[in-house]
Every structure is written in C-alpha cells, then in structure tokens.
Amino acid sequence: MSTETLEKTEEVAVAKKPAEALLSKRRKAFITDPLNEDNPITVQVLGICSALAVTVKIVPTLIMSIAVVFVIVIAYHNISVIRNLIPNRVRIIVQLAVIATLVTLVSEVLKAYNYEMYKVLGAFVGLIITNCIVMGRLEAFAMGNKPYDSILDGIGSGFGYAWIILAVSFFRELFGSGSVFDFKVFEAIGIANFPTNGLMVDSIGAFVVLGVLIWVQRAKTGYVEHN
Amino acid sequence: MDLLSLGIKAVFIDNMIFAYFLGMCSFLAVSKKVTTAIGLGMAVVFVLTITVPINWLLQEFILREGALVWLNAGFSEINLEFLQFIMFIAIIAGMVQLVEMVVEKVSPALYGSLGIFLPLIAVNCSILGGSLFMVQRDYTIAEASVFGFGSGLGFALAIIALSAIREKLKYSNVPDGLKGLGLTMLITGLMGIAFKSFIGIAI
Numbered sequence: 001m002s003t004e005t006l007e008k009t010e011e012v013a014v015a016k017k018p019a020e021a022l023l024s025k026r027r028k029a030f031i032t033d034p035l036n037e038d039n040p041i042t043v044q045v046l047g048i049c050s051a052l053a054v055t056v057k058i059v060p061t062l063i064m065s066i067a068v069v070f071v072i073v074i075a076y077h078n079i080s081v082i083r084n085l086i087p088n089r090v091r092i093i094v095q096l097a098v099i100a101t102l103v104t105l106v107s108e109v110l111k112a113y114n115y116e117m118y119k120v121l122g123a124f125v126g127l128i129i130t131n132c133i134v135m136g137r138l139e140a141f142a143m144g145n146k147p148y149d150s151i152l153d154g155i156g157s158g159f160g161y162a163w164i165i166l167a168v169s170f171f172r173e174l175f176g177s178g179s180v181f182d183f184k185v186f187e188a189i190g191i192a193n194f195p196t197n198g199l200m201v202d203s204i205g206a207f208v209v210l211g212v213l214i215w216v217q218r219a220k221t222g223y224v225e226h227n
Numbered sequence: 228m229d230l231l232s233l234g235i236k237a238v239f240i241d242n243m244i245f246a247y248f249l250g251m252c253s254f255l256a257v258s259k260k261v262t263t264a265i266g267l268g269m270a271v272v273f274v275l276t277i278t279v280p281i282n283w284l285l286q287e288f289i290l291r292e293g294a295l296v297w298l299n300a301g302f303s304e305i306n307l308e309f310l311q312f313i314m315f316i317a318i319i320a321g322m323v324q325l326v327e328m329v330v331e332k333v334s335p336a337l338y339g340s341l342g343i344f345l346p347l348i349a350v351n352c353s354i355l356g357g358s359l360f361m362v363q364r365d366y367t368i369a370e371a372s373v374f375g376f377g378s379g380l381g382f383a384l385a386i387i388a389l390s391a392i393r394e395k396l397k398y399s400n401v402p403d404g405l406k407g408l409g410l411t412m413l414i415t416g417l418m419g420i421a422f423k424s425f426i427g428i429a430i
Contacts, residue, residue, distance in 0.1 A: 045252065045255055045256060045408055046252060047252070048248070048251040048252055048255065049248055049249055049250060049251040049252055049352035049353075052248040052251070053247055053248045053249075092320065092346070092349060092350075093317070093320050096316050096317075096320055096349075096350075097313065097316075097317075100312045100313040101313065103312055104309055104310075104311075104312050104313060107312070108309055122363060123356060123359035123360055123363055126311070126312050126315075126355065126359050127249070127352050127355060127356055127359070129312055129316055129355060130316075130350050130351065130352040130354075130355050130356075131352075132252040132350065132352075135350050199420075202419075202423070203245060203246055203247070203248060203419055204245075204416045204419040204420055204423070205416075206248070207412050207413070207415045207416030207419060208412070208413060208416040210412050211405075211409050211410070211411075211412030211413040211415075211416065212409075212413075214404075214405075214408055214409040214412060215402070215404045215405045215409040216404070217404075218403075218404035218405075218409065219402075219403075219404035223404075224403045224404070224406060225406045225407030225408065
C-alpha cells in the first residue's frame with residue numbers, strides 16, 4: 001500500500017515537470033540580453049581586439065561578423081557536448097584546439113571562394129581564435145550548460161558583437177571614405193567635394209567612435225561602472 | 228641598422244595597440260593599476276620575444292610549401308599551411324606553460340608578480356598577431372626576433388602609460404555613462420594621436 005502511493009507521487013512529480021519550451025522566457029533571455037544590456041563588447045569588455053581592426057569598411061566587417069557568429073555557435077555547441085569529458089587542467093588547450101579548427105575552416109573557405117576578401121582581412125581571420133568573446137563565453141557559459149542553451153547564448157553573443165562592429169564600421173566608412181557599402185553617399189546627394197576624414201580611416205577613429213557608442217548605449221541602459 | 232629601425236618601428240609606429248588593436252582585451256582589463264600593468268607588460272615582452280622566433284622556425288621548416296625537403300626530397304610539394312593556426316596556438320599555449328614553470332623555478336619573486344598574468348597571455352591577441360604578421364611580412368629570423376621584442380615593448384609601453392593616466396582619472400568627475408570603458412576608449416584614441424607623431428621618424 002505504502003509503496004504504491006509512493007510510486008504514484010513519484011509519477012505525479014515526473015508528470016508535473018514538462019519539457020521546457022524551445023523558446024521559453026529564460027531561453028529568450030540568452031539571446032536578447034547580449035544584444036543590449038549584457039553586450040559582449042560594451043558591457044563585458046570582450047572581443048575588442050579583432051573587432052576594431054576590420055571596421056574601416058562595412059563589407060569586410062559583415063564578412064567578419066558572419067565568420068565570428070559561425071565560429072562561436074559551433075564552438076559553443078561542440079564544447080558543451082564534451083564539457084564533462086574535458087579534464088579541468090587542460091581545458092584551455094582543448095578549447096583552443098576546437099576554436100582553431102573552426103577558424104581554419106572559415107579561413108580556407110574564404111580563401112577558396114573570396115580571395116580578395118581573404119587578403120583584405122589578412123591576419124585578422126586567424127585572430128578570431130584569440131577573440132576574447134569566444135574564449136570568455138566558452139569558459140563562463142558553455143563549460144557549464146547544455147548544448148541547446150549554449151547555442152542560444154552563442155547566437156546572442158555573436159549578434160551582440162556583430163551589431164556593435166557594424167555600427168562602428170558604418171560611421172567610419174561614412175565619415176572616413178564618404179560612402180556606405182562603397183556607394184558614394186555624399187556625391188549622390190550633390191556634395192561632390194565632401195572632405196573625408198583621415199582620422200576616421202585610421203585606428204584612432206575606431207577608438208573614438210566606439211567610446212562614444214559605449215557612452216550613448218550606457219546612458220540608455222543606465223549601466224554604470226564602479227571602480 | 229635595418230634591425231634597429233625595424234625595432235623602433237615595431238615599438239612606436241606599428242604599435243600593437245594603437246595601430247592594430249591587438250591585445251585590447253587585456254589592455255583594457257588590466258590597466259587599472261600601474262604595478263599590475265608593469266607585470267603584464269613584462270610578461271608580454273617575454274612571451275612575444277620567445278614565441279615569434281619559434282613560430283618562424285616552425286613556419287620555415289615544417290609548414291611552408293616545400294619546407295619539408297630537408298626530410299626527404301619527395302616532400303617538395305607538401306603544403307601544410309592550413310595547419311598554421313592550430314600549430315601556432317599550440318606553440319603559444321605550450322610556451323606559456325613552459326615559461327610559467329621555468330619562472331616559478333628560477334625566480335619565485337618574478338613568478339609572484341607575473342603569476343596570474345601568464346595563463347592570460349595565451350589568449351592575448353597580440354601574441355598570435357605577432358606570429359601571423361611575421362609570416363605575412365616575410366621576415367628573416369633576426370628580423371622576427373627583433374620584431375617580437377619590439378612589439379612586446381610597444382604593448383608594455385602603451386599599457387603602462389594608460390594605467391598611469393587611469394590612476395589619476397580616479398579623482399575626476401566624469402558623466403556616469405562614460406565611466407570606465409567609454410572614457411578609456413577615448414583616452415586610447417588621444418594616446419593614438421600622440422603616437423601618430425612618430426610616423427615621420429626615420430633612422
């Protein structure tokens with residue numbers, strides 16, 4: 001009698017816990033948080049290294065964003081699947097090996113199908129390996145979460161990174177070369193001799209644009225850094 | 228003389244931070260105090276000086292197209308360059324581990340001050356960047372060594388200068404949204420303009 005009731009309550013307990021919806025509120029937060037409030041670049045201070053170097057024009061930036069999103073999502077999934085098999089002491093090397101393999105893949109595909117772009121991006125494709133977003137979020141998230149959640153977090157972080165560097169590249173291309181997607185904007189609206197700004201093409205422009213962008217974004221979200 | 232000018236160029240003109248944005252993450256994260264900045268700067272100089280020549284040897288004798296001829300004349304068509312990223316990062320991670328162990332054994336005092344930064348360096352963009360630039364620019368081994376040392380020195384110079392400025396900035400009143408990262412980016416931009424003035428120098 002008693003065992004029967006026990007079994008029954010167990011059954012009820014199992015039945016009461018339905019599988020989590022594919023896009024439950026908790027999971028949606030994985031994607032939406034990094035886009036704004038918890039942005040990898042402006043709030044978590046990750047991935048600035050390779051982010052800025054390619055933002056002189058929009059098109060290379062777009063290619064770079066796609067490459068990074070691809071690497072992040074697949075690397076998170078792979079590491080998350082094998083997370084319980086990785087000995088703690090060698091985890092950095094294992095993570096680096098997975099990331100380096102994916103980056104090699106991206107670089108070979110780029111070399112084969114778009115050699116011009118491969119030359120423009122140059123060493124910076126390889127530097128996705130040491131992009132702090134990839135390593136940082138792998139350590140902080142994928143090592144302790146299930147594959148599906150990790151993929152969602154990867155998509156969120158990847159796009160959070162992408163929109164910031166696209167915004168930076170938009171301003172740099174507009175004021176540095178007077179064009180958007182290589183389309184001469186100022187000539188089209190009748191200002192043929194618009195003075196282009198050399199500082200914007202230079203690395204300094206990226207620092208200043210990103211600094212101002214961070215200021216605007218933090219003023220909106222109300223995030224304040226305390227030392 | 229060429230080597231000297233290459234070194235000066237790597238420190239001031241082609242500065243890792245101001246010209247290529249490499250190593251920005253640790254540059255921003257570890258620049259709150261001068262003492263820690265000096266520690267990280269030293270560690271970067273150390274690791275870059277070692278890894279760039281080692282990766283040069285790797286590239287020259289194993290990875291390049293036809294580089295394996297010294298093993299067997301029949302290997303002249305083998306091109307292992309697609310393994311470049313994995314090999315470089317493995318060398319870097321391994322060297323960092325090795326350096327950590329050697330420093331711990333030889334000089335515990337230095338280990339105490341560098342300790343936490345050494346593992347961080349394996350994922351510092353400027354280290355891998357140094358090796359990739361070395362391949363792109365076809366340096367000889369002497370040039371590669373000088374370039375590695377100079378780039379490290381440039382990074383150290385930049386991070387120590389920034390941390391000194393940030394220590395002073397603690398006492399100033401800045402708008403809330405600009406505190407921390409935002410202001411640091413603007414300062415880095417201004418420092419970059421100052422470093423631009425080195426462009427005209429020729430030796």
